[in-house]
């Protein structure tokens with residue numbers, strides 16, 4: 001369970017999120033809102049990439065301020081721009097990177113990398129230069145690199161922006177199949193149809209917190 005208590009986040013003197021208190025316990029939570037409303041900021045608070053200016057964020061009781069490393073093991077983060085997280089020359093090396101940092105045995109790393117490349121249809125790309133992949137291929141690689149670490153929670157910040165229709169379908173199917181708890185920030189409202197809960201962020205606050213169709217209605221009203 002991820003809990004925010006009286007969380008305020010300010011960049012300098014600009015308050016972007018204002019006194020949010022919310023608990024995320026569902027398997028599938030969507031986050032929507034206008035450009036600049038604070039969705040990425042909200043997402044980054046969930047795994048300690050950003051620390052609250054005021055208030056606390058806890059993941060299964062671990063405070064992101066005090067237990068950042070443990071929180072980041074639990075909460076995988078898929079960035080909006082995959083170039084932010086692709087760090088190794090080839091696809092297979094990039095997927096193996098986090099596992100190597102854990103100093104797992106070589107055979108175990110190889111087995112996990114094979115499994116995840118197969119699962120996301122990335123096998124044929126395995127020896128390719130990661131930075132030369134297409135945008136959509138990079139997004140799938142970034143997701144694979146996070147999921148291979150088996151986090152309990154996966155936070156994704158607009159992961160479908162670069163994807164064509166088949167790859168968007170593939171990514172959404174992958175998300176549906178995950179056992180992990182998913183928090184998805186998106187402008188792609190139709191991907192939220194099966195979600196249990198959707199938060200609408202507007203003017204620094206949670207303007208709606210409801211099942212998808214109700215939340216999407218509230219969002220469209222707020223921005224029109």
Ligand SMILES: Nc1ncnc2c1ncn2[C@@H]1O[C@H](COP(=O)(O)OP(=O)(O)OP(=O)(O)O)[C@@H](O)[C@H]1O
Nearest residue numbers: 011012014016033034035036037038039040041042
């Ligand atoms: N590091 C930063 N320093 C100063 N201001 C920032 C910083 N990061 C974000 N902001 C500002 O905070 C506000 C919220 O940004 P955020 O990226 O969280 O919005 P968003 O809802 O994810 O937007 P989008 O839908 O366009 O991705 C924006 O006005 C942005 O310009």
